[in-house]
Amino acid sequence: MVGINRKTQPNINLLDNFNFQVPDIYKLDNGIPVYQIRTGTQPITKIEFIFKAGGWFEKKPLVAKFTNKMLREGTRSFTSEKLHETIDFYGAHIETSLDKDMAYVVLYSLNKHLENILPVLVEVVLEPVFPEKELSIRIQNKKQEFLINCEKVKYVARRKFSELIYGKSHPYGRFFDIEDFDHLTNNDLKDFHALHYNIPASSVIVAGNSPGTIISTLNRCFGNFERSPSKRTNDEADIQPHKDHRVHIIKDNNIQTAIRIGRIMVNKMHPDYLRLKVLNTILGGYFGSRLMTNIREEKGYTYGIGSSLVSMQNSGFFYISSEVGSAVTDRAIDEIYLEIEKLQNELVSEEELNLVRNYMLGTFLRSLDGPFALSESYKSLIEYGLDSDYFKNYIGIIKSVTAEQIMELARKYLDKNSLYELKVGK
Amino acid sequence: MIAFEKFTLDNGLKVIVHTDKSTPIVALNILYDVGARDEDPEKTGFAHLFEHLMFGGSVNIPKYDVPLENAGGENNAFTNNDITNYYLTIPRQNLELAFWLESDRMLDLAFSGKSLSVQRNVVIEEFKQSYLNQPYGDVWLLLRPVAYKVHPYRWSTIGKEISHIENATIGDVKAFYRKFYNPENAIMTIAGNVDAREIEKLSVKWFGSIAPGVKPVRNISPEPVQNESRQLRVKRKVPFDAIYMAFHMCARSDKEYHSTDLISDILSNGFSSRLYRRLVKEQRLFSQINAYISGDMDKGLFIVNGKLLKNIKMEEASEAIWKEIGLIAENLVDDSELQKVKNKVESTLEFSEVNVLEKAMNLSYSELLGDADLINHEINKYQEVTREQIRETAGKIFRNENCSTLYYYAN
Helix, strand or coil: CCCCCCCCCCCCCCCCCCCCCCCEEEECCCCCEEEEECCCCCCEEEEEEEECCCHHHCCCCCHHHHHHHHCCCCECCCCHHHHHHHHHHCCCEEEEEECCCCEEEEEEEEHHHHHHHHHHHHHHHHCECCCHHHHHHHHHHHHHHHHHHCCCHHHHHHHHHHHHHHCCCCCCCCCCCHHHHHHCCHHHHHHHHHHHCCHHHCEEEEEECCCCCHHHHHHHHHCCCCCCCCCCCCCCCCCCCCCCCEEEEECCCCCEEEEEEEEEECCCCCCCHHHHHHHHHHHHCCCCCHHHHHHHHHCCCEEEEEEEEEECCCCEEEEEEEEEEHHHHHHHHHHHHHHHHHHHHCCCCHHHHHHHHHHHHHHHHHCCCCHHHHHHHHHHHHCCCCCCHHHHHHHHHHHHCCHHHHHHHHHHHCCHHHCEEEEEEC | CCCCEEEECCCCCEEEEEECCCCCEEEEEEEECCCHHHCCCCCCCHHHHHHHHCCCCECCECCCHHHHHHCCCEEEEEECCCCEEEEEEEEHHHHHHHHHHHHHHHHCECCCHHHHHHHHHHHHHHHHHHHHCCCCCCHHHHHHHHHCCCCHHHCCCCCCCHHHHHCCCHHHHHHHHHHHCCHHHEEEEEEECCCHHHHHHHHHHHHCCCCCCCCCCCCCCCCCCCCCCEEEEEEECCCCCEEEEEEECCCCCCCCHHHHHHHHHHHHCCCCCHHHHHHHHHCCCEEEEEEEECCCCCCCEEEEEEEECCCCCHHHHHHHHHHHHHHHHHCCCCHHHHHHHHHHHHHHHHHCCCCHHHHHHHHHHHHHHCCHHHHHHHHHHHHCCCHHHHHHHHHHHCCHHHEEEEEEEEC
């Protein structure tokens, strides 16, 4: 093959049409909304329950976490052993997880086993019994896991950073400690479950090439629970940030230091949020970002560095994080501030901004590819009561954001004096 | 079932095409048949260091990532003991850009001293972050040379020691590239809403003119049969004792591979598995326990590891593991227990076919094992495993003189 020109890159077609699938919305008899994403090539289904039962709602440390973890440890008619035996036998997975706001229960199953596994899911969600024996085993194991995690600089930095910016008494800054494990009782979990795993107040997402009967099956299993007024607690909380903006936790024998720099920002309901996402991407949100380019690819100080914008129901925060060689920690931090200052003082070139636009649109396209990616993307809307207009708005903002707006946001939100800086290591 | 077409260019590049019309994304995967096992014992960590350099610019393209990000694409790579695998996903309409990028770095790299010195540092920080600055992070650096005395699996992908990476020269990496990075030594898979004829055209256009190179001949001495039980005891700054047992097992393409994999599932896949149920829940010896196989192309390792609960003695923990693995070697498993692990495998395989990237990787790897179509017969091979085979394979593996144990003590 003669005559191909390798110097010139093939034409790139900008991403323009996003034909994303919008979920079908059903209501079970008791009003639970079910969002169905019916797509995919494989005979498999994912069913996810979303509860307002995250760490925010607990009155006592670890209660939300253990309630969530213990859902699978025994129910009205299944002992823990029988439950796991059944889940495993059908090759299914029931996974539970939580964050500060929400708690989740997810079932993954082959369609042909759905009818066999759904009765298990029903009990896991509605009728867990929190047996003492399983609880004490879990507590002991998790306690050990926690002590091992405390040896990891990154883990220590993550916890401490939230505490710095929100304060120890705020639900987003409050963390459990080793002695909290010993104060947990199964009554705590029962109470928390009764109050916060409020079935009629939950949402459900069904994704995959599921059987046509799935909605009526769900209605049969979950649709006859009466809606009781959901009791929300702790909606207001005082943020009491740490008085020092620069904190260093000394850990000996560590050849790398974990760094976190950031602050409280806004969540996705705020008009600045989507443009801040673009700013964040430029700074540290992709491989070619300024932080990666400077601190990894030019200086070789670290294996990786990045920044993130985190949205939660009642707040949001921004952070830069890395683990760097202990000998170059301060140099790396100086470079981080230099990169922030550059964003405040120099307009991003149109070339770079275009690249970031295209990269973000590509990432967005991937986030809508296939049933499971779609269900994750829609979950992030459903939790905030948003619909797919938010995606359209997102696309519009990525395309229209200007270099001036980026600079303005960097000045407004990344002022050095407002940032917290944490080092964990030597 | 993953349908595909396969063809080979004149220069030896193997190309596999899988059509999946359900997605706007195309995955392109290139597997190079080189891994840490192909390294010189005095220059370990090279395959992986090299993977980093593949992003440092090629002969006509100064920066690999920039055009790809501009086209809405994303990429990464990994290295293990057997292979180095590069993958990207890109919106369908920009697919040709991926051919341009990947063919250029197969054609020739633009090595710069600066790129090498920076990536040496990056890899050294990766070494520290993943192996040295994590509790129990050095386990594989310790255990591999106990289990292997001859075979290059005795070192980790990251390298035996930091100095091997520090001492890498531009001459070393150029030689490595010339030897291993050529069409004869690569398998490319494209998966997405594509047509095989279109891919064939693009492949010939962009890759066809690359010189074939020589398929490197692998001359690895097999690991001699282990005839004595081996132990290593270390003390580290960790909160709890841990135990790691490594047994020699078969190679990925051997007949017993599937029964071996099912044994690891019976022992530790899921909360109903034997080790979890008995040693974590009933006997309260471990906070975590795991059994898994390395799945290497040459004869690999069957690993059992666990973190001990506080105040449990190492001897007691070790005996309990031996008792459990002894049971599976002596008694036939129940039909229903065997059926359970087969059902789990079926489910795992079905879920692995959800996205094009995973399918592309699996097709490339199957082709390396001998035939891309192997992937479509995996489930049958698992289904055919009998109770007797499970017992027989377990009996072969779980012997004292086939075991290397690392006792990892908290100080």
